[in-house]
Amino acid sequence: MPIKSSSSIAVSDLASGLAEVASQPGVASLLVLACDGNGYAAESVDPILKAQKLPVAGGVFPQIISGTTRMEKGFVIVGLSEPLQVETIPGLSVVEDGFEDRLESLDVDLSKTRTVMVFVDGLSTRINDLVEDLFAVFGLEANYIGGGAGSLSLEQRPCLFTNRGMVMDCAVLAFTNMQTGIGVSHGWQDLEGPFEVTESRRNTVVSLDWQPAYEVYRETVEAHAGNVFASKDFFEIASSYPFGISRLAAEKIVRDPVSLGPNNEIVCIGEVPQQAFVHILKGDPASLIAAAKEALRRGRDSFEGRVDRRAVFLVDCISRYLFLGAEFVRELEALSIDTKTPTFGVLSLGEIANNRKDYLEFYNKTAVVAVIEA
Amino acid sequence: MLLRAEEQQIYYEISMSIGTGLEYRKMLKDCLGKYLRKLNLSAGCLLRTIERVDGAIELEPFYQLPKKAAANRAIHIVNTFLQRSYDPQGLGDLKKELPFSHSTMDEEYAYFFSLPDFGILVLVKSGGPLDEHTINALAALNAKLANALNACLQKEALVESEHRLAEANERLAEFDADKLSFIQYISHELNTPLNWIGSLNMMESKSLSPENARYLDFVRKGFSRISTLAQLASSYFEEARQKRRGEMQQLDLRELESALQATLMPKLVSKELTLIFEGDWEGYLVADKEGLVFVLQVILENAVNFSAWEQSIRISFERADDKGTFSVTDRGVGIEAEDLRKVFKPCQMPEHKRSEGGYGFSLPRVNLICEANEWSLSVKSEGQGRGSCFSLSL
Numbered sequence: 001m002p003i004k005s006s007s008s009i010a011v012s013d014l015a016s017g018l019a020e021v022a023s024q025p026g027v028a029s030l031l032v033l034a035c036d037g038n039g040y041a042a043e044s045v046d047p048i049l050k051a052q053k054l055p056v057a058g059g060v061f062p063q064i065i066s067g068t069t070r071m072e073k074g075f076v077i078v079g080l081s082e083p084l085q086v087e088t089i090p091g092l093s094v095v096e097d098g099f100e101d102r103l104e105s106l107d108v109d110l111s112k113t114r115t116v117m118v119f120v121d122g123l124s125t126r127i128n129d130l131v132e133d134l135f136a137v138f139g140l141e142a143n144y145i146g147g148g149a150g151s152l153s154l155e156q157r158p159c160l161f162t163n164r165g166m167v168m169d170c171a172v173l174a175f176t177n178m179q180t181g182i183g184v185s186h187g188w189q190d191l192e193g194p195f196e197v198t199e200s201r202r203n204t205v206v207s208l209d210w211q212p213a214y215e216v217y218r219e220t221v222e223a224h225a226g227n228v229f230a231s232k233d234f235f236e237i238a239s240s241y242p243f244g245i246s247r248l249a250a251e252k253i254v255r256d257p258v259s260l261g262p263n264n265e266i267v268c269i270g271e272v273p274q275q276a277f278v279h280i281l282k283g284d285p286a287s288l289i290a291a292a293k294e295a296l297r298r299g300r301d302s303f304e305g306r307v308d309r310r311a312v313f314l315v316d317c318i319s320r321y322l323f324l325g326a327e328f329v330r331e332l333e334a335l336s337i338d339t340k341t342p343t344f345g346v347l348s349l350g351e352i353a354n355n356r357k358d359y360l361e362f363y364n365k366t367a368v369v370a371v372i373e374a
Numbered sequence: 375m376l377l378r379a380e381e382q383q384i385y386y387e388i389s390m391s392i393g394t395g396l397e398y399r400k401m402l403k404d405c406l407g408k409y410l411r412k413l414n415l416s417a418g419c420l421l422r423t424i425e426r427v428d429g430a431i432e433l434e435p436f437y438q439l440p441k442k443a444a445a446n447r448a449i450h451i452v453n454t455f456l457q458r459s460y461d462p463q464g465l466g467d468l469k470k471e472l473p474f475s476h477s478t479m480d481e482e483y484a485y486f487f488s489l490p491d492f493g494i495l496v497l498v499k500s501g502g503p504l505d506e507h508t509i510n511a512l513a514a515l516n517a518k519l520a521n522a523l524n525a526c527l528q529k530e531a532l533v534e535s536e537h538r539l540a541e542a543n544e545r546l547a548e549f550d551a552d553k554l555s556f557i558q559y560i561s562h563e564l565n566t567p568l569n570w571i572g573s574l575n576m577m578e579s580k581s582l583s584p585e586n587a588r589y590l591d592f593v594r595k596g597f598s599r600i601s602t603l604a605q606l607a608s609s610y611f612e613e614a615r616q617k618r619r620g621e622m623q624q625l626d627l628r629e630l631e632s633a634l635q636a637t638l639m640p641k642l643v644s645k646e647l648t649l650i651f652e653g654d655w656e657g658y659l660v661a662d663k664e665g666l667v668f669v670l671q672v673i674l675e676n677a678v679n680f681s682a683w684e685q686s687i688r689i690s691f692e693r694a695d696d697k698g699t700f701s702v703t704d705r706g707v708g709i710e711a712e713d714l715r716k717v718f719k720p721c722q723m724p725e726h727k728r729s730e731g732g733y734g735f736s737l738p739r740v741n742l743i744c745e746a747n748e749w750s751l752s753v754k755s756e757g758q759g760r761g762s763c764f765s766l767s768l
Binding site: 100111136137138139140141196248250273275276359361 | 380381384386390391410411412413414440441444445446500501502504508
């Protein structure tokens, strides 16, 4: 599997990297992962993408991974031996009809689709609707792997790569017959709850147990961590205390609180449905790193391809890095099979994954591993 | 491992997603999606029981998630384990077994649940079975789902009937318009032959023999009546088609009182009738002045025509803000109960009330004006010989 990794932010290096990987024998499509720190401008990158003959999918993420190295600048280009059927779904924040009709109109041969890579603009507001409609249309006959692209600055701009150029507020779906084994785990544990979400609007939690959500959240967190709200900003505190939504016999779905609204509503990455019961979760480095290891184990166990041709594609939440800090190196080590197995990935704004067993979900603060056949 | 309390919360969440709307596709997408998400299932489908004419009962796929059959394991399993149709006994036996499960390949479990009075729900879980407690707990949710679905279908049937009714009303309105056009056309077309017949008026009766002069007189009478009828019918049906509202003007009530008095005076005098004005006739009204005067004149003329000699007729006005109600009461021949609704319809005057000078278009025209102005016009009578009371609310 040809992989080109560079810490260069120069568009010319991206262009030469693409040309180099695309020219390798057996390469049928390209996965392009780049750092937000590169500051790519669409008008510079678009001509390169449009000139590329092989199918291209990928995006610009807060950070990327190459081997056990976390990169804040640069890119990784992966040459895949299976072709990708790349489809773009626009209007990921447009509050009108669902995506079902658009998805149903795609000419996809499910019998020749083992994996769907799903890259979304992580700052779009209707990612959950898209994920639900993906499940509603395509079900779980394929594995899913992907996540939210974009910038930690929360400024929305073109962040997804397609053969038509860089796009924003879209989803890029790449259907492929590539063998994959998917593992998902997060390691966050219950701190307090459950609280009923008595009012919410998509990803904004207004009240919990009929009280202002922020008051409930602050009281709960301060009971555990002391008077932190006086000295730290909300994002810094909330990265350690996400919400968890219960499911039967499965890990909770984590929702990452990222900011406060004008009336102190709690804004999350991902939808928190009204009438759901949530817990406030806590994490510690050991439990998170153990979960990363568990995700890798699950990915390896469910991989049915050739072991000698396997590689690891990681979609790990950027907020796990923000929480673990220096210990994130241990997470990357936990996510690595061995030094011989190529490993690459992204630190994302939300993760999308499924192993053909669980309901398809948009996750936050979660480690997703795809063991892929190169 | 979830605590029982957390399980209850999961069931509560599913429960709250059931019956959130009356559009069943959206409701099912939400609530079946919630079943699958909260119970971590991989597929689901609903089968509806449909009784066929031959008495067999069909299990019709009604809704499924995922929607593509090729991607829905529940559909595969249904096709393997269930027949497409059952006789009533066979379906009864199947229902007695519910809920039941089948495990298939790769730790995949299919669960078949009853949806009372609706059909069967099939849920598929991969990676491990549902526990018995959960299976039992779902019975109540499934019953709620079946009720909600039946409500949705009833609503859909109602909407469909309303739609059909609206279409029928539209067709009816078209027929009505056609009828009006036809009558108006005929009335108009009568004018030409009537004009030809009218040329008989050019004949000098003196030049005819007495017998022929008598015949000519009959023809003239006939011509006059048909001509008036054609004219009235033509203008009535034209007004009915147009439903035109008159110009809004300020109306001095005292002037109205005087005008009505003056118009009716000759007839009142000839029958020695008394017209009594009651209520508040001071001030002004803003209304379709021409229409209102016509309406009141016609109602009063009717009262005069159908009153016996020396009787009194009362007209009152009760003001309510800038509106008000006029009432005209007489002690005349009255109206039979079965004729009360007919008095405002054209060409429906009871035979015994017809007169040489009346054509039965006056009150219908009054009714048209009231409808155009959105005035409320009604009539009450205690029966023959007991008088009548017309009320007009502006």
